[in-house]
Amino acid sequence: MKKILMCLFLASSIFLNGCFSYVDINNVVFVTSVIFDIDKDNNPVIYLEIFKSIRAASKAAETGQRIVLKGTGKTAYEALNDVNLASSYQINYTQNKAIIYTKRAAAQGIESYFDIFRRDTQAIIKPYMLVYDGDVERLAKGNFEGEQFIGLFIWDLIINVRSSPRAVQSSLNRYLSRRVSPSRTDVLTVLKIDNDQPNPSLVINGGAIMENDKLVEMLPSSEGQAYNFLVDVIQQGSMEVADPRDSSKYISLSIENSKTDTDVNLRGNTVDVTKKINVKARIVEFQKYMDLTDEELEQIRKGAEANLINACTNIFNKYKKRDLDIFMIGQELENKYGDKIPIGGEVIKHANMKIEPRVFIDSPGKIDKYQQ
The missing domain is CATH 3.30.420 (Nucleotidyltransferase; domain 5)
Structure with a gap:
């Protein structure tokens, strides 16, 4: 029995190697x-x-x-x-x-x-x-x-x-x-x-x-947020919305989750692109005291959605003019229709983009009893 165990030990020492030694x-x-x-x-x-x-x-x-x-x-x-x-x-x-x-x-x-x-x-x-x-x-x-x-x-x-x-x-x-x-x-x-x-x-x-x-x-870094929304890589972060009562003040939203769904449709020589951006956020800061009501919350939500539409539309139009498809529209089109499409490689020149945002503000809380 001892001889068998010794043979097994010798075999394991030969065939089993460890990680780097200090030498x-x-x-x-x-x-x-x-x-x-x-x-x-x-x-x-x-x-x-x-x-x-x-x-x-x-x-x-x-x-x-x-x-x-x-x-x-x-x-x-x-x-x-x-x-x-x-x-x-x-x-x-x-x-x-x-x-x-x-x-x-x-x-x-x-x-x-x-x-x-x-x-x-x-x-x-x-x-x-x-x-x-x-x-x-x-x-x-x-x-x-x-x-x-x-x-x-x-x-x-x-x-x-x-x-x-x-x-x-x-x-x-x-x-x-x-x-x-x-x-x-x-x-x-x-x-x-x-x-x-x-x-x-x-x-x-x-x-x-x-x-x-x-x-x-x-x-530019100022366009980074819109680009990241369009290519669906944002998971967390922040958004700033103008205060509906005072445009010189801002309200900060913390992004809890975000998902962008892309739909492309070929209509003749035109590519219709729809970006459905779903954002879950919460309010983290007011620069000016607000007794938050449902109406004001709705205004904040609409302001955030309007910002998304403006920022994403502007960056799309900018790089469409430069014929730079940094949004992977050509890849989306190929995934859906295959590589035989009538417009060739200049996909973004024939593309129109529609932004459909949906911002959900979770548990904003109320501070109507706060005394200034």
Whole structure:
């Protein structure tokens, strides 16, 4: 019996492998973000932000050292190999959190700079994709308020700003899908450095409209909320409505839930698009005291619905004139009618959009006994 147990033990030790040991992990460095830029000859310049694990000698703990390596080449793969010449450690991409393109690289075109992440078995398709508007050397230097590692900070930042309806979010996975949609468009997150703070910090500010893998226009942060409503990505956030008694004052609504249903119908060479936006919200702030009545509550609800209609209609008309289908209307049409439609690829030029909002204000409460 002892011999049998010994044989089983030896077999398990051979075929069962554990995770990284400290000997292994000290020979590996992990990429947390990748920054793509181009030089004067439009060749890729890549910055790798790397986490190097260091085991503390005095106690069983891990500390991390931030390292930035730079590589150049005719292709992204050659530039990454150039980085390897400066590293004595094995570079691992499984923990990469962000792929960042400079505005200059995005305008030149990123088609040649993301295929490597799609094909590499080590790379994952969950990283966020961003366009950075600013000095790339300053970004690579790091040392921002709140986090040592840019990639980890961006990961947490985007998760936190999901409660902001104006923040545009994008990932490699989504981009790979939308770049082959009928419109060939997507809107990437824009990253900037806020120098107005006591210490410089990274902020998300608007979106970068990509068409055929090239940056064609910037989406202002003021249009982010309407865009997010139209593409159905808002779950939480806030809305501001003018006070029906005093237009200089505002009432704040907290968005508890939101769902946008899209219906497309082909009528000859015209595409009729209906967006039914259902929002559940609650009142969180009055700038001016209100003894809330049912009539005033109805006015607030209608004001919120009117704001949705105006904002969504304005942004649709703006990008319709620019022939930029950032709302995935072409994809909706293809899903319903197939790829053989008479209007070809210029779907948004033939589209008319109707916004049908329904705002439900839940449990507003009454304060009629409040004494000023």
